[in-house]
Amino acid sequence: xxxxxxxxxxxxxxxxxxxxxxxxxxxxxxxxxxxxxxxxxxxxxxxxxxxxxxxxxxxxxxxxxxxxxxxxxxxxxxxxxxxxxxxxxxxxxxxxxxxxxxxxxxxxxxxxxxxxxxxxxxxxxxxxxxxxxxxxxxxxxxxxxxxxxxxxxxxxxxxxxxxxxxxxxxxxxxxxxxxxxxxxxxxxxxxxxxxxxxxxxxxxxxxxxxxxxxxxxxxxxxxxxxxxxxxxxxxxxxxxxxxxxxxxxxxxxxxxxxxxxxxxxxxxxxxxxxxxxxxxxxxxxxxxxxxxxxxxxxxxxxxxxxxxxxxxxxxxxxxxxxxxxxxxxxxxxxxxxxxxxxxxxxxxxxxxxxxxxxxxxxxxxxxxxxxxxxxxxxxxxxxxxxxxxxxxxxxxxxxxxxxxxxxxxxxxxxxxxxxxxxxxxxxxxxxxxxxxxxxxxxxxxxxxxxxxxxxxxxxxxxxxxxxxxxxxxxxxxxxxxxxxxxxxxxxxxxxxxxxxxxxxxxxxxxxxxxxxxxxxxxxxxxxxxxxxxxxxxxxxxxxxxxxxxxxxxxxxxxxxxxxxxxxxxxxxxxxxxxxx
Ligand SMILES: Nc1ncnc2c1ncn2[C@@H]1O[C@H](COP(=O)(O)OP(=O)(O)OP(=O)(O)O)[C@@H](O)[C@H]1O
Numbered sequence: 001x002x003x004x005x006x007x008x009x010x011x012x013x014x015x016x017x018x019x020x021x022x023x024x025x026x027x028x029x030x031x032x033x034x035x036x037x038x039x040x041x042x043x044x045x046x047x048x049x050x051x052x053x054x055x056x057x058x059x060x061x062x063x064x065x066x067x068x069x070x071x072x073x074x075x076x077x078x079x080x081x082x083x084x085x086x087x088x089x090x091x092x093x094x095x096x097x098x099x100x101x102x103x104x105x106x107x108x109x110x111x112x113x114x115x116x117x118x119x120x121x122x123x124x125x126x127x128x129x130x131x132x133x134x135x136x137x138x139x140x141x142x143x144x145x146x147x148x149x150x151x152x153x154x155x156x157x158x159x160x161x162x163x164x165x166x167x168x169x170x171x172x173x174x175x176x177x178x179x180x181x182x183x184x185x186x187x188x189x190x191x192x193x194x195x196x197x198x199x200x201x202x203x204x205x206x207x208x209x210x211x212x213x214x215x216x217x218x219x220x221x222x223x224x225x226x227x228x229x230x231x232x233x234x235x236x237x238x239x240x241x242x243x244x245x246x247x248x249x250x251x252x253x254x255x256x257x258x259x260x261x262x263x264x265x266x267x268x269x270x271x272x273x274x275x276x277x278x279x280x281x282x283x284x285x286x287x288x289x290x291x292x293x294x295x296x297x298x299x300x301x302x303x304x305x306x307x308x309x310x311x312x313x314x315x316x317x318x319x320x321x322x323x324x325x326x327x328x329x330x331x332x333x334x335x336x337x338x339x340x341x342x343x344x345x346x347x348x349x350x351x352x353x354x355x356x357x358x359x360x361x362x363x364x365x366x367x368x369x370x371x372x373x374x375x376x377x378x379x380x381x382x383x384x385x386x387x388x389x390x391x392x393x394x395x396x397x398x399x400x401x402x403x404x405x406x407x408x409x410x411x412x413x414x415x416x417x418x419x420x421x422x423x424x425x426x427x428x429x430x431x432x433x434x435x436x437x438x439x440x441x442x443x444x445x446x447x448x449x450x451x452x453x454x455x456x457x458x459x460x461x462x463x464x465x466x467x468x469x470x471x472x473x474x475x476x477x478x479x480x481x482x483x484x485x486x487x488x489x490x491x492x493x494x495x496x497x498x499x500x501x502x503x504x505x506x507x508x509x510x511x512x513x514x515x516x517x518x519x520x521x522x523x524x525x526x527x528x529x530x531x532x533x534x535x536x537x538x539x540x541x542x543x544x545x546x547x548x549x550x551x552x553x554x555x556x557x558x559x560x561x562x563x564x565x566x567x568x569x570x571x572x573x574x575x576x577x578x579x580x
Contacts, residue, residue, distance in 0.1 A: 007303050010084060010123055017080065017132055020073030025136050027066040029143055032281065034058050036274040043270055073132055081127035088120050091310060098314030098398075101378045105338065110193030115309060118188060119302035122295075130295030137289035144282040148275060152267060155275045158253035159282055166246045170290065173239040177294060180228075180235045181301050187221075187228040189305075194221045236294055243290050247283035254279040315380075318397040326404060326485035326516065327389025328353050329375060334384035336370060344370045346539040348384075352518055352532070354485075359519045359527035361560060362536030368520045371536075372488045375518070377401045388486070406484035410491070412475040414463030419448055420455040422463075422474055426481030434481060441510040442477035443503040444470070469504060476507045486516045491523065524564040533557075 038055045041047040092115070149156035198205070198218045205214050258275050261267035267275075329352040336345040345367045352358045360368045373379055374386050377393050386393050393401055414422050423435045430438075435455065439445045447470060451457045463471045479487060489508060505526065508517075521527045528547045535543040535550065535557050543554035550557040 007300070010088075010127065010299070010303065017073045017076035018135060020069045020076060021132050021136050022139065024066050024069035024073060025139050025143070027062045027069065029140070029147075029281075031059060031062045031066065032277055033274075034062065036270065036277065039273060040270040074128070077132045078128040081124045084127055085120055085124045088123060088306065089116060092116055092120070092306065095310050095312070095314065098317070099309075099312055100315055100380055101373075102338075102380070103312055108193045108197070110196035111189050112309065113196060114189050114192040115305045118192075119305045122298050122302040126295050126299040130292045130299075133292045134289060134296070137285045137292060140285040141282050141289070144278045144285075148278050148282075151271055151275055151278070152261065154257055154261065155254055155267075155279075158257040159250045159279055161253055162246050162249040166243060166286075169239075169243065169246065173243070174293075174297060176235055176239070177297050178300075180232055181297060184228040184232050185301050185305065187225045191221045191225040194218050236291075240287070240291060244283075244287050247286050251276075251279045251283050315398060318395055318400075320397045320400055321391075324391065324396070324400050324404065325389050326354055329486065329516065329518075330387045331371065331374070332385050332387070334374065334381055334386065336374060336379070336381060336383065338370075338379070343539055345374075348539075348541050350534055350541055350544060352516055354516055355514060356531040357512065357517045357519070357529070358532045358534065359521045359530040360534045360536060361521050361524065361527070361557070363560075365538075366536040367539045368536055369490055370539075371534075372407060372490055372518065372520060375486075375488065376405055376407055402484075404484055405486040405488065406479045406482045407488040408472065408475045408479055408490065412463065412471040414459050414466070414471060414474060416458065416461045418453075418456045418458055419451075419474065422459055423477045423481065426478030427483075430481050435477075438477040438480035441480050442473045442507040444473045444477055444507075469501070472504055473507050476504070476511055479511055484515075486518070487512055488518045488520070490520045491526070524561055535560075 034055055038047075038052070041051055041055075096112070145156060145160055148159050195218065198214060201214070254275055258267060258272045262269065262272050331348050331350050334345055334348045335343055337343045348367070348371070360371060362368055374381055375388075375393070377396070377398070381394060388396075388401075388404055415425070419439075420432065420435050423438055424430050426438065427434075432455070436445060439448055439455075448454055448457070457465075459465055459474075463474070466474070519527060519530070527533060530547065532544060533547060533550055534541055535554055537556055542556060543550055545553065551561065
């Protein structure tokens with residue numbers, strides 16, 4: 001959704017609120033006329049008890065109407081604003097879900113969070129407060145000008161004489177506001193990006209307490225934000241007081257022209273009083289209009305930010321295909337780059353046959369995880385193709401693809417919810433006994449049973465209360481529930497204690513029965529029995545075969561096995577040193 005459509009949707013007429021506000025304004029104007037009529041009665045000595053009671057009752061009624069209809073109008077406006085706010089947030093969130101991962105690579109979390117919180121909030125301010133007020137504050141001067149022209153055309157002209165100057169001045173001021181707001185928004189965005197990054201990297205910041213410069217950088221950003229807040233205050237308040245001055249020139253002109261007319265006998269005192277009251281209403285409501293119009297500019301900026309999300313093209317929504325089955329996975333001449341510059345994969349062609357155990361090995365950065373990401377459809381493949389069961393995944397429905405492939409990543413993401421809820425992510429609606437069965441197969445059940453609250457234990461933010469190995473097994477339990485025919489396992493690089501590693505191996509064996517398994521292996525001893533091992537080097541596949549074949553034919557594989565043996569020997573030596 002682009003800026004224009006979004007603005008139109010936001011500003012869509014709220015007829016009920018508009019009509020209530022109009023009645024409220026008309027009641028206010030009628031009150032003014034009634035007061036003038038009452039004053040006239042006293043001046044012309046025509047006031048009687050009945051007339052005074054009548055005017056009093058009329059005033060009470062009009063004031064009550066003004067207040068009641070104003071409350072109804074703003075109530076409706078608030079109602080529409082909160083509905084609109086919720087709808088826009090839901091639209092953004094559902095749109096985000098459809099966007100490819102490349103989008104999240106380009107944008108920072110703090111920036112997106114700022115748009116969803118701060119920018120969307122501006123829409124509420126506009127719809128609930130500014131929009132109804134802008135309408136009143138515009139309607140009022142219009143009616144007042146008409147009334148003034150009817151009262152005396154010369155006074156009407158005197159009132160609106162400074163108006164053209166004010167319009168010109170306003171144009172200049174709006175440009176200034178717009179420019180300052182742009183910088184202010186940028187500063188808000190940078191500050192929230194930095195703050196979120198700062199909080200999420202707190203362990204690293206603490207670890208480098210003496211040398212770290214991040215805190216200073218965050219403080220500098222905050223100071224810059226505060227200075228922009230101050231600038232915004234000045235750029236709004238100073239021009240507003242100038243506008244006030246310009247408008248009061250109209251009031252002064254009415255006083256001068258009115259006095260002249262009164263002296264020459266062309267204007268009665270009562271009409272002069274009415275003109276002064278009307279001129280006052282005119283200038284005060286135009287000043288309010290100007291200050292609320294500022295919200296219009298803020299809205300424009302917020303809509304622009306929101307459109308940077310909603311205007312992004314989502315992955316095409318292909319229809320679901322019930323005939324889709326697993327089959328072989330093939331990569332044909334795949335060349336892929338994350339940033340359009342460096343190639344992470346170069347002309348890779350390979351096949352993972354259905355129901356086989358496969359491993360991908362290679363040095364760090366050789367492209368192993370990239371192969372997994374492309375099979376998962378996380379990134380679009382622009383050169384070459386990836387097929388499952390002969391069907392190009394680029395033309396598959398997202399749900400279909402996700403039903404076929406499951407991934408256990410190095411960093412398992414856990415929600416701050418209970419263990420049971422975190423496992424249920426594998427299949428919404430899974431029963432308690434299915435969750436427990438999955439946990440048993442993932443070798444988690446014993447550990448969970450020892451917790452005081454068992455499956456209802458909260459895991460903490462990002463699974464903070466669980467160990468790395470436990471988190472991985474939760475991910476495996478999720479995959480058990482999901483029961484996808486293809487499993488990709490991105491083995492953890494960090495060392496896991498032998499007991500946990502043994503449990504994870506058992507869990508993986510349970511998970512991968514009668515499935516196609518692709519392991520991105522860092523520990524070569526886990527893959528000696530694989531049906532196929534792919535050796536990657538600098539984005540290219542340089543060999544493939546079984547462990548024995550590769551030991552005979554692939555020098556890089558031999559080197560890797562030798563290096564692994566050294567590490568294993570070192571680890572055994574280390575543990576012996578500990579025990580002796
Ligand atoms: N999201 C990303 N954006 C930009 N470049 C990336 C991204 N992910 C990986 N790369 C780059 O692509 C190349 C291949 O990375 P990949 O993660 O596939 O390697 P890997 O073999 O899995 O490494 P490791 O064993 O360290 O996990 C590397 O040069 C890496 O820097």
